[in-house]
Amino acid sequence: MEWRDTGILLSLRKHGENSAIVEAFTPEHGRHAGVVRGASSRKLGPVLQPGAQLDLQWRARLEDHLGSYTVELQRSRAAQAMGSRLALAGLNAVVALLGFCLPEREPHLPLYQRSEALLDLLGQDELWPLAYLRWEMSLLEELGYGLDLSSCAVTGAIQGLVHVSPKSGRAVSAKGAGEWADRLLPLPPVLRGEGAAEDADIIEALRVTGFFLESKLAPAIGTRPVPEARARLIDRLEQGLS
Template sequence: MEWRGTGILLSVRRHGESSAIIDVFTEDRGRHAGVVRGGTSRKIAPILQPGAQLDVAWRARLEDHIGTFAVEPVRSRAALVMGNRLALAGLNAVTGILVFCLPEREAHGPLYRRTEALLDLLGQDDLWPLAYLQWELALLEEMGFGLDLSVCAVTGTSEDLIYVSPKSGRAVSRDAAGTWADRLLPLPAVLRRQGNAPDAEILQGLETTGYFLTNHLAPDLGSKPLPEARARFVDAFSRTL
């Protein structure tokens, strides 16, 4: 069994004395693991940096075996995060969440393409936080927990939508919220792709998407908590405000 493709390196861990096991996110094969022989060597180790775009060739005797990867660099993103705390935190959040939530060997083409575009914005701190927020919305949608922010869940109006129901993920208008307002999540205009997307609104949006990642997606995947890398990115972003 063998295949070849291009993918985003998500994680690397040592295997034996000189090899490494890597997780790669590909458009057609989803998240796929394999062994890289000599992966800790001086020649190959610098290539195996999370976020790197790789050309990979996977081979195994049987399809359900972990198999081995031969890797060639396509594009390194290490220079984009070097010395940039926000970019590094963002990269770690993206790769950590994908390892956390993606089932093995299940294709998620739209999410792959969005992730590749997001990582290509690393280092552009004026664009990255908004792009990352939109990526989290797309991730929730891909995983089956998409938010419906088009109309009020109670009245059906599309006006003055300022809350999100933490239970249903649907928008709620100011008037419909009533005495329940303090139990609802914020719905800044940026989540509905409206307005000028100021950083304070993006941070509010991350509060809301973070709630659904933590309280809906994570429990659906078992008892594992959401990767701490996500909280570190939000903290790094909040310090720039």
């Protein structure tokens, strides 16, 4: 078995003396692992950094085997990631969430395209928070837990939407909420693509998407919690407000 694809390096872990098991997110083969020989060498060590864009050639005797990768660097994102604390926190959050959420060997082309575009914005701190929020919403959508904020789940109204149902992920108006308002999540305008998208509003919106990551997506995956890298990114955004 053999294929060639591009991919975003998500993680690597030591395998034997000089090799590593590398996980990459590819457009055609999804999250896919393989062994890279000589991963700790002078040639490959600087290449195999999380977030790097790689040309990947995978080989295995049988399709269900781990197989091995031959890799070449297409684009490094290390300099952009190290350019600011926000960029580094953002990169770590993205690759950690992709590694956490994605099923193995299942293509998710729209999410791949959004992920590549997001990582290409690393270092542009004025654009990153809103771009990351949009990406996280697309992550939930792609994996079956998207938010429906088009109209009120109770009345059908498209105006005055101020809450999100924690059960269904649908918008709820003030009138529709009634006495249940204190049990609902807030609906920041930025989640609907409205308002000024200030960092404080984006952080509030990320608390909403975070609720669905933690209460819906994570339990569906198993017992693992949402990666700490996401919480560190939120902390970094909050520090930027102080």
